[in-house]
Amino acid sequence: MAHLNVDAVSKEFGTFNAVNNVSLDVRDGEFLAVLGPSGCGKTTLLRLIAGFEEVTRGRIAIGDRTMSSPTAHLPPEHRRIGIVFQSYALWPHMTVSENVGYSLKVAGAPSDERHKRVLDALAMVGLADFGGRRPAMLSGGERQRVALARCLVAAPSLILLDEPLANLDVHLRASMEDEFTDFHRRTGTTMFYITHDQSEAMALADRIAVMDHGRVVQVATPLELYREPATEMVAGFIGQGMVVPAEIRTSEAEGRCHARIFGHDTAVRCRPGQKVTATGAVCVHPRELSVVPAGVSGIPGRVRRVVYRGGYLRAEVVPDAASDVSLNVEIVDPEALRPGIEVGITLNDGWAIPASGT
Amino acid sequence: MSGQTAIDPATRFLDRIGARRWTVSEAWVLVGLFGFVLCLSLAPLGRLLSEALMPGGNFELTRLVRLYGEGLVWRATINTLQIAAGATVIAVILGAAMASVIAVTDVRGKAAIVFCFILPLMIPPQVSALAWLQALGPSSTLLGMVDLAPPPGSPHPLFSMWGIIALLGMHNAPLVFLATRASMRAVPADLVDAARSNGAGPFTTMHTVILPLASAGLISGGAIAFVSAAGNFGIQAMLGIPARIPTLITLIFQRLSDYGPSVLADAAALALGLAVIAICGLGLQSWLIRRRDLRVTGTGAQFLEFRLGRWRTPTAVVCWVGIAVVLFIPLGALLTAALVRAYGLPLSWETLTFRHFANALFNHTAIRRAFLTSLSLASMTAVILMLVAIPLGYFLTWRKSLAIRLLSLSAELSYALPGAVIAIAAILFFLKPLPFIGVSLYGTIWIILAAYLANRLLLALRPTVSGFLQIDRALDEAARVAGAGFVRSLKDVLLPMVAPCAAAGAILVFLTALAEIQ
Numbered sequence: 001m002a003h004l005n006v007d008a009v010s011k012e013f014g015t016f017n018a019v020n021n022v023s024l025d026v027r028d029g030e031f032l033a034v035l036g037p038s039g040c041g042k043t044t045l046l047r048l049i050a051g052f053e054e055v056t057r058g059r060i061a062i063g064d065r066t067m068s069s070p071t072a073h074l075p076p077e078h079r080r081i082g083i084v085f086q087s088y089a090l091w092p093h094m095t096v097s098e099n100v101g102y103s104l105k106v107a108g109a110p111s112d113e114r115h116k117r118v119l120d121a122l123a124m125v126g127l128a129d130f131g132g133r134r135p136a137m138l139s140g141g142e143r144q145r146v147a148l149a150r151c152l153v154a155a156p157s158l159i160l161l162d163e164p165l166a167n168l169d170v171h172l173r174a175s176m177e178d179e180f181t182d183f184h185r186r187t188g189t190t191m192f193y194i195t196h197d198q199s200e201a202m203a204l205a206d207r208i209a210v211m212d213h214g215r216v217v218q219v220a221t222p223l224e225l226y227r228e229p230a231t232e233m234v235a236g237f238i239g240q241g242m243v244v245p246a247e248i249r250t251s252e253a254e255g256r257c258h259a260r261i262f263g264h265d266t267a268v269r270c271r272p273g274q275k276v277t278a279t280g281a282v283c284v285h286p287r288e289l290s291v292v293p294a295g296v297s298g299i300p301g302r303v304r305r306v307v308y309r310g311g312y313l314r315a316e317v318v319p320d321a322a323s324d325v326s327l328n329v330e331i332v333d334p335e336a337l338r339p340g341i342e343v344g345i346t347l348n349d350g351w352a353i354p355a356s357g358t
Numbered sequence: 359m360s361g362q363t364a365i366d367p368a369t370r371f372l373d374r375i376g377a378r379r380w381t382v383s384e385a386w387v388l389v390g391l392f393g394f395v396l397c398l399s400l401a402p403l404g405r406l407l408s409e410a411l412m413p414g415g416n417f418e419l420t421r422l423v424r425l426y427g428e429g430l431v432w433r434a435t436i437n438t439l440q441i442a443a444g445a446t447v448i449a450v451i452l453g454a455a456m457a458s459v460i461a462v463t464d465v466r467g468k469a470a471i472v473f474c475f476i477l478p479l480m481i482p483p484q485v486s487a488l489a490w491l492q493a494l495g496p497s498s499t500l501l502g503m504v505d506l507a508p509p510p511g512s513p514h515p516l517f518s519m520w521g522i523i524a525l526l527g528m529h530n531a532p533l534v535f536l537a538t539r540a541s542m543r544a545v546p547a548d549l550v551d552a553a554r555s556n557g558a559g560p561f562t563t564m565h566t567v568i569l570p571l572a573s574a575g576l577i578s579g580g581a582i583a584f585v586s587a588a589g590n591f592g593i594q595a596m597l598g599i600p601a602r603i604p605t606l607i608t609l610i611f612q613r614l615s616d617y618g619p620s621v622l623a624d625a626a627a628l629a630l631g632l633a634v635i636a637i638c639g640l641g642l643q644s645w646l647i648r649r650r651d652l653r654v655t656g657t658g659a660q661f662l663e664f665r666l667g668r669w670r671t672p673t674a675v676v677c678w679v680g681i682a683v684v685l686f687i688p689l690g691a692l693l694t695a696a697l698v699r700a701y702g703l704p705l706s707w708e709t710l711t712f713r714h715f716a717n718a719l720f721n722h723t724a725i726r727r728a729f730l731t732s733l734s735l736a737s738m739t740a741v742i743l744m745l746v747a748i749p750l751g752y753f754l755t756w757r758k759s760l761a762i763r764l765l766s767l768s769a770e771l772s773y774a775l776p777g778a779v780i781a782i783a784a785i786l787f788f789l790k791p792l793p794f795i796g797v798s799l800y801g802t803i804w805i806i807l808a809a810y811l812a813n814r815l816l817l818a819l820r821p822t823v824s825g826f827l828q829i830d831r832a833l834d835e836a837a838r839v840a841g842a843g844f845v846r847s848l849k850d851v852l853l854p855m856v857a858p859c860a861a862a863g864a865i866l867v868f869l870t871a872l873a874e875i876q
Contacts, residue, residue: 050839075381083836085835085836091836102850106840150836
């Protein structure tokens with residue numbers, strides 16, 4: 001079965017720790033996205049799983065079979081995985097059919113069977129009539145689909161996707177996202193998807209692994225990641241979250257605790273067993289803040305900037321208590337909010353970040 | 359960081375030399391490449407070194423000291439240095455000027471200018487020396503036609519230090535030209551645009567942005583010209599021996615034609631001196647290049663063209679006058695000499711004859727056979743090197759490791775050393791009968807092939823590597839993932855894409871091998 005297990009894997013280039021003690025478990029048929037800023041080691045992780053790089057420590061297994069360990073390394077051509085490359089990597093000197101059928105040809109499949117399976121794979125991505133064309137004659141989206149068909153044809157147990165939408169324009173990206181979801185549902189293949197775009201990861205994945213500086217920081221469902229980030233890095237990285245210093249004044253009770261933020265008392269959600277601390281942090285998102293008239297309640301502050309974002313206003317409010325912090329608020333009504341006026345900010349929701357980062 | 363287990367030294371060592379990354383088929387190909395380079399280039403050079411430093415098996419410097427203490431050898435060393443340095447200056451001036459005009463202006467007839475300017479590369483140096491002797495000598499048919507020939511009996515102006523320097527400079531100018539032009543083309547277009555939008559005119563842009571960024575090409579072209587001038591036998595022998603100007607390379611050949619027990623050891627010691635001069639030149643080059651940061655990103659300004667405006671025609675005229683001096687005068691002289699009935703007669707309709715050509719081509723079987731031998735040697739060299747360059751280029755581009763770098767270094771060394779040094783090394787190494795076969799290659803054409811293969815590997819390798827650099831590595835990885843092994847992916851995916859570049863390298867090998875006088 002195509003259950004991918006990455007166990008305490010590290011990869012060093014010289015003294016640089018590109019991947020540092022990463023463990024991941026991808027269930028059979030699961031769609032896992034690896035999300036992280038550039039240089040976080042996510043592409044190295046993909047190359048380790050594909051077998052293009054060798055692990056320094058740890059073990060990678062697909063099903064029961066060890067693929068990589070410091071003492072054993074199965075070359076990529078024997079791993080039976082599919083990869084969709086960022087650049088698509090279609091061979092320019094072969095036609096679409098030849099590209100798609102290459103793995104069958106290498107495996108020595110008879111030509112009539114090859115022909116049939118190529119047609120099936122092309123039909124699956126909606127390119128049944130494109131077999132005779134050259135990659136250079138295709139649009140970006142078509143190339144992407146040929147790359148997907150090439151991956152499909154060998155019926156791999158695991159498909160790795162390396163930022164496959166990074167080279168497409170915004171509109172095409174949205175429609176390809178839908179295609180990936182459909183494709184995943186139809187084939188039930190295990191997918192391992194690398195991206196730096198969180199909306200893409202949120203839209204596609206069953207679970208998301210957030211990476212930073214070569215480590216996996218959190219593995220969770222998209223909703224959990226947004227609502228309950230494990231560290232300040234995840235909180236700031238996902239959904240334009242803001243991390244504000246907070247004093248946690250009560251320990252957890254029924255999933256909530258009391259926090260004092262810039263002198264304002266409020267209840268926030270928290271992890272079971274959350275302790276009292278003077279140096280805690282709370283994660284809030286722009287939609288979880290509201291603006292109230294100054295002096296009534298909430299955190300007193302001053303509007304620094306207002307930007308119309310199409311459909312809503314984004315206001316940056318600097319709390320009086322901390323001039324180096326900026327709280328971003330989204331307001332649906334274009335009400336009279338001008339730079340310079342004084343307002344109050346209240347929290348409708350918030351999450352006490354578990355104190356693991358410190 | 360706690361909890362990190364140390365990996366064992368063996369794994370660390372394998373990691374460092376990159377051995378763990380190779381599959382079985384890759385490993386075999388690598389072993390083959392190593393065998394190739396070891397037998398043809400490293401081992402002969404090692405043999406040369408041992409013959410020069412420890413003739414008879416024991417390390418002794420006395421011979422070396424005695425040899426270089428001879429007035430003649432010492433003078434030859436100084437002469438070689440002077441000639442190489444002087445010729446390099448001329449080659450750099452000519453080559454850089456031509457490269458600037460060709461790479462960044464809209465001068466008319468670029469293709470023709472480039473072709474004629476680099477043509478001398480294909481002409482054996484002996485031939486061009488002969489041609490120049492014809493052109494400027496007292497019996498010059500060409501000068502005789504315009505009544506400018508020096509009076510009979512006067513010394514030939516080219517039989518001098520300056521004659522050698524000037525001729526070698528002109529002969530090597532295309533080397534500097536090619537390297538500089540390639541560098542200039544690689545300067546990213548947006549850096550040039552940025553300079554222009556900051557108010558720099560074409561000339562300012564040229565000397566503040568393009569030339570400094572292209573200096574790597576200029577320097578490495580100069581280094582090639584230096585090494586090539588130091589080891590150029592044709593011109594130094596044709597002009598230097600009659601003029602009694604000894605140089606290292608002519609001494610080597612004079613010693614080789616002697617008899618005696620110490621001939622080979624002496625030749626090896628002299629070749630070592632030549633090799634040291636060449637290596638010093640290359641060392642200077644890498645020192646000069648390392649001192650500057652010339653890394654650029656972005657696409658090259660392939661089609662950069664500053665408008666010359668009303669200078670367009672004058673520039674073209676200057677280019678063609680230069681080419682006329684460098685190419686047409688000597689070739690014309692050679693042609694007129696070949697076409698007149700008897701040496702020294704003026705060329706006219708009465709004296710015109712094709713007899714000499716017919717004679718050479720049809721009556722002398724030796725000449726015809728020599729021509730066929732050259733042709734087959736050159737094509738064999740080209741084909742073999744292309745086959746070696748493709749896998750080697752793959753490893754150099756994508757699988758760099760200590761071992762691979764060593765291979766590339768020895769290819770570079772064999773190319774940089776003068777052909778004479780390689781030849782002596784090959785003679786020394788292949789003189790003894792080969793093991794297993796019991797046949798000596800010495801005195802057969804195979805020794806020439808061996809020397810060619812060692813000497814020209816880099817010529818085939820460079821374009822191939824630049825071809826690989828243009829290929830997205832993911833194309834190979836996609837083939838691997840599709841189940842193709844190393845050899846299969848190389849054959850199905852990489853070969854078709856890198857073929858044009860590899861063929862360009864092979865053609866370069868073929869042409870230069872053909873121009874060589876065996």
